[in-house]
Amino acid sequence: MHPASPAIDTESVTALLERGRTLATPVLRAAIDRLAPPMNTVAAYHFGWIDAEGHPAAGDGGKAVRPALALLSAEAAGQAPEAGIPGAVAVELVHNFSLLHDDLMDGDEQRRHRDTVWKVHGPAQAILVGDALFALANEILLELGTVEAGRATRRLTLATRKLIDGQAQDISYEHRERVTVEECLEMEGNKTGALLACAVSIGAVLGGADDRTADTLEKYGHHLGLAFQAVDDLLGIWGNPDATGKQTWSDLRQRKKSLPVVAALAAGGPASERLAHILAADAKKTETEIADFTEEEFASRAALIEEAGGRDWTSQEARRQHATAVAALNDVEMPERIRAQLVALADFVVVRER
Amino acid sequence: MHPASPAIDTESVTALLERGRTLATPVLRAAIDRLAPPMNTVAAYHFGWIDAEGHPAAGDGGKAVRPALALLSAEAAGQAPEAGIPGAVAVELVHNFSLLHDDLMDGDEQRRHRDTVWKVHGPAQAILVGDALFALANEILLELGTVEAGRATRRLTLATRKLIDGQAQDISYEHRERVTVEECLEMEGNKTGALLACAVSIGAVLGGADDRTADTLEKYGHHLGLAFQAVDDLLGIWGNPDATGKQTWSDLRQRKKSLPVVAALAAGGPASERLAHILAADAKKTETEIADFTEEEFASRAALIEEAGGRDWTSQEARRQHATAVAALNDVEMPERIRAQLVALADFVVVRER
Numbered sequence: 001m002h003p004a005s006p007a008i009d010t011e012s013v014t015a016l017l018e019r020g021r022t023l024a025t026p027v028l029r030a031a032i033d034r035l036a037p038p039m040n041t042v043a044a045y046h047f048g049w050i051d052a053e054g055h056p057a058a059g060d061g062g063k064a065v066r067p068a069l070a071l072l073s074a075e076a077a078g079q080a081p082e083a084g085i086p087g088a089v090a091v092e093l094v095h096n097f098s099l100l101h102d103d104l105m106d107g108d109e110q111r112r113h114r115d116t117v118w119k120v121h122g123p124a125q126a127i128l129v130g131d132a133l134f135a136l137a138n139e140i141l142l143e144l145g146t147v148e149a150g151r152a153t154r155r156l157t158l159a160t161r162k163l164i165d166g167q168a169q170d171i172s173y174e175h176r177e178r179v180t181v182e183e184c185l186e187m188e189g190n191k192t193g194a195l196l197a198c199a200v201s202i203g204a205v206l207g208g209a210d211d212r213t214a215d216t217l218e219k220y221g222h223h224l225g226l227a228f229q230a231v232d233d234l235l236g237i238w239g240n241p242d243a244t245g246k247q248t249w250s251d252l253r254q255r256k257k258s259l260p261v262v263a264a265l266a267a268g269g270p271a272s273e274r275l276a277h278i279l280a281a282d283a284k285k286t287e288t289e290i291a292d293f294t295e296e297e298f299a300s301r302a303a304l305i306e307e308a309g310g311r312d313w314t315s316q317e318a319r320r321q322h323a324t325a326v327a328a329l330n331d332v333e334m335p336e337r338i339r340a341q342l343v344a345l346a347d348f349v350v351v352r353e354r
Numbered sequence: 355m356h357p358a359s360p361a362i363d364t365e366s367v368t369a370l371l372e373r374g375r376t377l378a379t380p381v382l383r384a385a386i387d388r389l390a391p392p393m394n395t396v397a398a399y400h401f402g403w404i405d406a407e408g409h410p411a412a413g414d415g416g417k418a419v420r421p422a423l424a425l426l427s428a429e430a431a432g433q434a435p436e437a438g439i440p441g442a443v444a445v446e447l448v449h450n451f452s453l454l455h456d457d458l459m460d461g462d463e464q465r466r467h468r469d470t471v472w473k474v475h476g477p478a479q480a481i482l483v484g485d486a487l488f489a490l491a492n493e494i495l496l497e498l499g500t501v502e503a504g505r506a507t508r509r510l511t512l513a514t515r516k517l518i519d520g521q522a523q524d525i526s527y528e529h530r531e532r533v534t535v536e537e538c539l540e541m542e543g544n545k546t547g548a549l550l551a552c553a554v555s556i557g558a559v560l561g562g563a564d565d566r567t568a569d570t571l572e573k574y575g576h577h578l579g580l581a582f583q584a585v586d587d588l589l590g591i592w593g594n595p596d597a598t599g600k601q602t603w604s605d606l607r608q609r610k611k612s613l614p615v616v617a618a619l620a621a622g623g624p625a626s627e628r629l630a631h632i633l634a635a636d637a638k639k640t641e642t643e644i645a646d647f648t649e650e651e652f653a654s655r656a657a658l659i660e661e662a663g664g665r666d667w668t669s670q671e672a673r674r675q676h677a678t679a680v681a682a683l684n685d686v687e688m689p690e691r692i693r694a695q696l697v698a699l700a701d702f703v704v705v706r707e708r
Contacts, residue, residue, distance in 0.1 A: 130485075
């Protein structure tokens with residue numbers, strides 16, 4: 001899980017993530033308080049602030065990479081980090097809107113170690129609250145009433161459309177026998193890259209940055225997102241369940257055509273061909289049959305993916321995307337301290353284990 | 355179905371609706387063309403431009419009251435009707451986003467004489483395409499790049515949140531034994547009033563109208579929406595299926611707590627009490643048992659609602675809301691020709707039979 005293994009300053013990254021969480025959460029909570037019952041409760045459950053019975057909980061709200069990026073984005077444009085808060089909150093709202101709807105569409109029953117919203121509160125609430133979070137994201141930005149807020153909202157809207165495109169591609173790929181590496185990268189760029197890119201530009205745009213600066217920051221964020229997703233795809237097969245909060249071999253259980261799988265299938269050679277043969281047979285099985293696989297059956301598939309080169313290729317891809325992201329930062333003028341923090345965050349993204 | 359029976363100029367209203375359709379549809383189609391496959395096809399099916407097999411169709415795209423209002427809204431602010439086109443398209447996109455999601459949440463299988471999107475293309479496409487239409491609505495407005503566009507988008511976002519609140523209330527009322535007239539009116543104000551109100555202000559806001567003017571126009575739109583919904587509730591029970599495109603006794607089949615029903619239950623007296631008794635027993639029946647009711651069984655319930663005064667009350671309510679709407683127009687300066695057309699549209703809304 002250490003594809004790049006750069007020497008990162010963990011303390012500084014932890015502090016950045018913590019700052020993002022500390023500054024964004026109160027504003028996020030106030031936004032959720034605007035929702036009419038029962039949507040406010042359902043949203044609070046989703047964010048981990050209360051449990052299924054409505055009792056306060058100190059849940060896992062996720063890594064909070066996006067809010068941290070939005071604050072750094074404001075600082076990259078010479079503003080105080082606080083100028084990025086509405087952007088941080090808006091991006092978190094859109095991210096969670098997509099989680100609510102995707103979990104329902106994908107039938108995923110667990111997220112962050114807990115039952116998903118549609119599982120606890122039903123499909124209608126998952127749809128409604130997702131819709132409400134999307135609307136709130138625009139509301140939070142547009143009530144700033146500035147031209148910059150309009151530009152930021154437009155960028156967020158375009159990123160959201162890509163998010164939706166990515167989910168549409170993801171769904172259509174499930175029914176296809178073969179997906180190319182290029183198609184998988186395009187899907188991941190839409191599903192993960194677009195919103196991370198927006199997180200990196202939104203603070204700067206709110207702070208008055210021009211479109212060229214915003215576009216370059218988005219280039220960093222887009223490649224950071226692809227690096228992030230490559231690592232996620234590695235964790236989805238070889239991750240430690242205690243750290244990821246997912247089952248062992250999670251993506252294999254869902255027969256996901258993630259990067260290691262498509263890269264292994266594209267590689268050719270005996271292991272690749274054996275893998276193709278086995279996965280073609282798996283595709284004909286029912287979900288229950290797959291769920292009944294032993295640990296060894298999943299482990300042998302994972303071993304084949306690795307033997308065919310899918311694991312190495314994905315590790316290298318994470319490193320390549322990381323390098324492209326970091327290089328993009330050289331095309332934007334910003335305080336050196338901020339550049340170093342953006343580099344540290346990129347380093348963190350590729351070495352994380354959850 | 356003639357609660358107000360004003361002498362309206364049908365030709366002029368028909369021309370207004372036709373103008374809205376003619377100016378908005380090409381821009382709406384171009385917006386839908388931006389969607390990636392298969393979402394563009396699913397959206398085209400929803401709008402009635404193609405059939406379930408993908409062949410071109412000249413489907414029923416609805417009455418198109420909202421686009422007509424958005425163009426008049428621009429004219430009320432002294433602009434050409436064309437200045438309201440992006441607003442007309444954005445409001446139509448939000449309206450159809452809500453139809454896609456509501457039909458899925460409500461399990462409705464038919465809309466505008468055709469199978470609904472979730473029924474033909476599955477729940478995931480109904481969610482995805484709904485999300486995409488909502489995003490497109492903001493995109494269409496914000497790419498104008500003006501301060502006015504930001505203000506218009508903010509108003510549209512707030513209206514959308516009310517729309518979502520209204521659907522949440524509608525869902526929660528289904529599980530309640532008793533709903534008050536006030537609760538029903540609040541729900542209908544959110545579900546129908548808010549977006550009609552936005553349609554009436556959005557063209558003016560894009561044309562530079564101040565907030566006071568926009569708020570007053572919204573007051574007209576809000577009460578127009580309540581009049582519209584009261585008539586819809588009458589048509590939902592006593593409408594002619596050939597005109598409405600719905601089944602006979604449509605709202606009774608769905609056990610909807612619409613205005614005539616809640617007003618009848620609130621009225622007291624023997625018919626009201628008998629109705630309450632019957633509906634309480636119906637509430638314990640399964641959907642299949644209700645579906646198997648004879649025409650006479652529905653007719654007897656409709657007769658009790660009428661005898662208890664629910665039909666008359668709702669007709670009067672439509673007339674009251676119509677009067678409040680029209681009166682609000684006196685608080686805005688606008689060309690007399692435009693005021694007359696807004697009055698004609700309000701008249702049309704309360705006398706329509708579909």
